[in-house]
Amino acid sequence: MSAAKILIVDDDADHRLGLNLRLRANNYATAFAADALQAVSTARRERPDVVLLDIGLPGGDGFVVMDRFRRNADLGAIPVIVLTGRDPASHRERAIEAGAVAFFQKPADNAELLASIRLALGEPTAAA
């Protein structure tokens, strides 16, 4: 069984690198995008199983990206986990309404984030 592929959408290169290390250590394949346009095109090309999506992005924010996914038959079913520095008080609800399966404020607890990814992939949560 090939590893699940996770698309990391973030304009912060350090963050992309850190997540890449963390996810690969947990046996996930990764793909990257640094802006909204890249997010959609990479998703089309790479067909990820889960998207970790930042909100503050160049060329259109995370909500625009989710909207594009929602309108695209191939991308509409991919679970999106929002991972952002933005305030949950004003963004959590909005993100869930826009179709996100989970919302994390940075820095997210590693264990909680991994549990959320496993939930989105339909994997047993006990797996480490």
Added chain:
Amino acid sequence: MRRRLRPIAIGLEARVRERTAEREDATARLAENQARLSAIVDSAMDAVITVGTDQRIVVWNAAAEAMFRCPAAEALGQPLDRFVPAAARVPHRGHVEAFAAGGRTARRMGHPGTVWGQRADGDQFPVEASISHATVGTATLLTAILRDVTERRRAEEAHRLFSERLQVLHEIDRSILSADSGPRTAQAALDRIRVLLGSARAAIAEHDLVRGTGRWLAVSGASGPATAEGQAFPLALMGAVESLRAGRVETIAVASVAQHAAGREAAALGVRAYTVVPLIAEGQLIGSVDVACPDGRALDEGALGIVREVADQLAIALRHSRLREQILSHAADLERDVEQRTRELAAANAELSLANDKLRDMLAELEAARREQIETKDRFLSHVSHELRAPLTAIYQFSTILQDGLAGALSADQAECVDVLVRNAGQLRSMIDDLLEATRADMAILTLRRRPGVAVDALVDDVLQTLRPAAAEKGVALVHELPADLPRVHADPARVRQILVNLVDNAIKFSGAGRAVRVSAGGGAATPEFVRVSVTDEGPGLTSAEQQQVFSRLYQAPHTAHTARNGLGLGLYISKELVQRHGGSIWVDGETGRGSTVSFTLPADRRTRAAVQPDHTSTAAGVLT
């Protein structure tokens, strides 16, 4: 022969005696009747006079004697003309003859004021008469029954005058009541005076003693420009003012005032003298009634009496009229005053309204500015928080990568260094969170997403699970004692969780190894509307002064401040704000050395209060370490 004639003679004599007796008897009876009639006629109250065809008097009773002041002895046989006034004799005779001929007269007999008698001494008097006639053989006898109506006529005249005066006084009264002007009242009075006195010329004036002038209110008869109504004149025309003031009547000779235009006009109109009757009201001389003297003679007592009577009434009327005018004028002034004030008030109100509008606008601007300021500040805070989180996230990510050995195995010293790094990153993160929340509490923009049926016990479980690693690290036990029938609450579950994290985290901080932190809850028997949640630690406790301060912003427990870093001290402050936003309250119990208990309440959800799970019948107690 003689013997044959004798019985006849005797018969005749007898018959003559008989007849004589009869006649004597009849004569006696007639005399008796006449005496009786005479007595009746003489005792009558009215004069009874009978004249023969030649109009000479044949009957003249006692009342006639008194009425005409002429004894019967003198009157009998006299012609009736003697007792008729000379001027009426010719027509009177005609009337009598016509009546004698036809029993009718052209005059209506007995109509008062139409028949006049003349007494023996020439005095004339009005009579009421009724006349009848009787024919005796060829002779016609006329009998008149007369009544002297002098007294009645006098009474009637007096009554008429009295009525007239009453009428005048009544009209003056009416003009007072009908609020007539002075000139109209004066005119009404003047009209009446002229009727009563038959005087062609009279006037009523009001006096101004201060200026020494008068003004004609009403003038009757012909007048010139100097005596026209409304015209002023010098008071010298009215004679001595002091005398008038004393209520005395002045009679002025027109010749004595010829130097004044009004005087010359009066003279030109044929007035030689006039009488001035003062009008005095409440002791003040206010005017006069001036009546031209007929034929230059002073008014007689009767006329003067009438004028004075009218003057008294008129004075009151004029005084009333003047007072009324003053009152009306004063009322008009007041009304103008009120109008003026009303206008001023309206203007002031308009100004006030304008000022209010401005103030409202300013307040709205201020409010808008305040909102904008808050929004700007909130945006700034979000931005700062976001920006701080980026490097913090990198520190956390990479230090945990090192810690988890994802970048290669670490020596024991290295692992210890990385642990410190990770722990501090966590502290920094919670400080940033608290700072943001506290500032929002300050700005009163903490948001709540309340929903019904929130289970407190589940939240407590979750929080204790989350904090279990930190507690275990310090050797602190986490215990909960929650009743199975704990009512659900109407609250924002994320905020309740936040409150619980703050309180339990705080309790762990103040507890030493081997101690326990206990979370309990209750329906609150005293306040069934609320659910109480308490977090108890076995730490050093708080003094009563500290108990009052712990919820204030930036509070730091003094005995912990030097020994360890405990964040920004905003946890209890944020918790208090959140509890209060829910409508609950928060407080602390306990004493120094015995640990402390922080309790808060949340509104129970009435609709789901009864909906308790049936399998939780006893108090669940568990140790989560």
